[in-house]
Amino acid sequence: MLIEKLEEKNYSNNKLLLKEMVLNIGNPNPYIRDKLVYNSFLEIITKNYLTNAQLKNLFEQLVTNQYFLYKIGSKNDDTVYKRSFSALTLGILINKEQSFLEKFHISFSVDKTYFFLLNEQDRRGFTNEKGWAHSIAHCTDLLDEIVTHPLFEQDLYDKTLESILFCVNDSFVYEDDEIERLSTPSAALINRYGLSQEYLSMIDRLISNFLSKQSYSHLDTRMISNVRNYLRAVYFKVNLEENKRVLLNRLKKITT
Template sequence: MDLKLALEKLNLNDRQGDLDHLINNMLQQIGSTDPVLRDDLIYSTFGKLVMMDFLNKEQLTHLLNVCLDQDHLFYEMGERETDSDFTRSFSVLVVALVVEKDRSSRFLKKEQIEASIEGSIRFLQEEQDTRGFVASKGWAHSIAHGADALAEVIKHPLFDRKKRFECLDAIQECLFKEGTYVDDEEERLLFAIEALLEKGMKEERLSKWLTSLSDNLEALFEVERYSVQFFHKKGNVLSFLKSCYFRLVIRDTCSNARRVIEDVVEKWTRKIYLGD
C-alpha cells in the first residue's frame, strides 16, 4: 500500500500489520518533498508512536540510530537550498522526540545519549541551509529543528555541563550563517539558552558569550563593511539579542546579562545609524 494512504488510514489503537516495516518505510521517506506526507503524516505519526508508548525499547533505539546516521542527520550535509535539507531537518526532529521520551523512560544507553548530544551540536555547526518555509514543499526549517534537538539533549539528565561551551559555539555559528532568519529561528535557538541556564550555566558565562557575539560582529564589519551580507548577519544577531532580552525579562533573571544586551544594541544603533 502507498505510504501516504497507509498513514491516512492508520489506527494505532487497532493496528494491523508489521510496525517495523512501517517505521522503516517512514524513515526511507522522511525527507519527502510532499509536505502532507512528510510533516502531517510521517512526523506526526512518529510523534504519536514515540510519545504514546507504541514502540518498544528496541524500536526506539533503532529509530534513533537511523536518524543519527550519515544517510539521515548528515545526508548531503553542506548543501544549500536543495531537497536534501528535508531529510536532515526531519531526522533531527525525530532525534529530539526520542531523547525527550528517554528523559522520562530512560531506555537509551549512555553512549546513545552522548551520540545524540554530539550529533545535535554537529548538526547546527555544519548545516548551511537556513531556509524556513519553502513554497510548495512546506517547512525546511533545519536551524529551528536543530535548535529543538539541542534544547532536548541539554535537558537530558546525562548532559555533561562541560558541553555548554560547544552548545554556545554552535548557536553562535547559526547566527553568523548566510541568509536571513524570518521564521522565528532565533526564538527556537533561545530555548537552548534557557535549557543551559536551567542546567546551572552562570550568568557571567552568558554575559561573556553575549559580548562575544558583538565582538565577532565587529570583526565581521571590519571585513565586510556595509555589505548586504553584513546587514543580514547583523540582523540575525540583533534579533536574537532582543528576543533574548525579553525572555530574560519574562523569567525575571540575569539582570547583568540584560544590561549587556542593552549596551550591545545601543552600540550598533549608534555605529550604523548615528555614525558614532
Template sequence: MTTTVQTLKERLSSIRGNPGQSMVDTSLVSEMLASIGSTDPVLRDDLIYETFAGWIETDQFSPGELKRLLNVCLDDSHAFYRIGEEGTDSVFTRTFSLLVVALILDAHRRNSFLTPEDVREVKAKMVRYMAEEKDVRGYVGEKGWAHSTAHAADVLGELAKCGELEDKQDLLDILHVISEKVIIGNYIYIHKEDERLARAVVGIFGRGILDDREIAGWLERFGDIQKSGSHPGDDYLRNNVKMFLRSLYFRLSPDGSEGQIRPLIESVLQKLSKF
C-alpha cells in the same frame, strides 16, 4: 505520485488522529524513514512526522526500538544525507530526521532509556551537524518547511535538558554551535528560528551549570561581530543577531532570577546599534 507513495499516504491517513491506538508496524516504519525527506509536505509533515510523534509520545515503541530509530535518524542516510548541499531537496531528509531525534530525546527524559554515552554521542553528532549544515532555508514554496536551524534547535533544546550532560564543556559546545548559526550574513531568518534557538539557550542557562563569567563571555561575542563590507550581508547579519538576542531577552524571567543576563543582553544590543 507513485503507487507506493499513494499506498503509504493511505496507510498513514488511516492512523492519523489516533496513532496511540495503532500498533507500530516495522515495515511501515521503514517506509516512513525512506520517505521522510519527501517534497510532499502532506506526506512528510502531516503524515510521517505526526505518526512518529503520536507513536513516540504514547510509548508505542520499546526502548530498544527507540534506540535503533535514533541511530538510523542520525546516520549518513538521514541527518547527514548529502550534508553540505545548499538549495537542494536533500535538506528535507536531514531536517525531518532531526525532528524525530527531538521526539526520542523527549521520550528519554520521561522514561530514561539512553545511557550517558548515548546522550553524549547525540550531542557530538549535533555539534557536527550544526557545523556542516549549509542549507538554512525556512519555508520553501510548495515543498513546505525545510527549517534546518529551527529543527536542530529543537534537538539542542532537548539535549540541554538531559541530565546526562553534566560537563560544562558539553553545554558550552552547544552554545558555541548556536552562536555560529546566529552569526550568519548569507540568509536572514524570518521564520521564528530566533525563537527556537533562544528556547534552547534558556534551557542551558536553566541547568545552573555555567557560571556568570562563562555566560557573559558567550554573550559578549555577539557584540564583537565584524562587518564584511557586503550588502545586504551585513544587514542580514546584524538583524539575525539582534532578533536572536531580543528573543532570548524576553524568554528570560523578568524577576531577575537569571542574574545579570538581561543587563548583559541590553549592553550587547546597545553595542550593535552602532554596527
C-alpha cells in the same frame, strides 16, 4: 499502502510500518512527510507503540549520515527534508518520558548537532512547493530537547552555545522564526547553569568585530541584526534578573 495505514492510524504490524516510515521521513511531498509520517512518529513514540529496543534502533538509525547528516552541505535540493525531519523525530525520541537513552547518547547527540549546525548550508525555511525545510529551526528544536534532558552535562554547555552562535553570526536573512528558535536552548542552558564566561566572550567577540569596522556592508548589517534579535529573544527568556542585566548591557552596544 503506507499512506492508507497512516491516514487510518493503523499501527498494527508496526515493524514493517516503521521501516516504511523511516524510508519516507524526508519525502518531498509535504503531506506525506509532515502531515502523515512526522505526526505518526509523534503518536507511536509518545503513546508507547514501540518497545525500548525499537526506540533505540530508531535513534541509532536516524542519527547517522544516512538520515540526520544525509548529504550535509548540500544546498537548495531535496536532501534537506531528510535531515530536517530526522532532527524533529530525534527530538521526539529524546523527549520521551520513559527514556531508553544513556548518558553517552546525549553527548553523542551534542556532537552530531554541533556538526550539523556548523555544516548545514540549506537554511531555507518554508518552501512554496514542498513545505517546511527549516533545517536550522528543526535542529535547534532537537538541541532544546538535548539540553533539557536530565543526562545532559554542564561540560557540554559551551560547545552547544558555540554551534548556536555560529548560526546567529551569519548574513543569511532568517525569515521563519529561526532566530527565536535558536534562542530557546540558549536560554534553557542559561537558566540551568547560568552565564559562562566563555559564552559571554563569544558574544563580545561578535559585537567587537562589528563595532571595529569603519563602514558596514549590507552583509554586516544582516549579521548584526541577527545577533541583536538573538540577544533580545534570549533576554526575554532568561529568569534571573542578574543574567538579564548582563545580556542587556551587551544588547545596548548594538542597539541604535
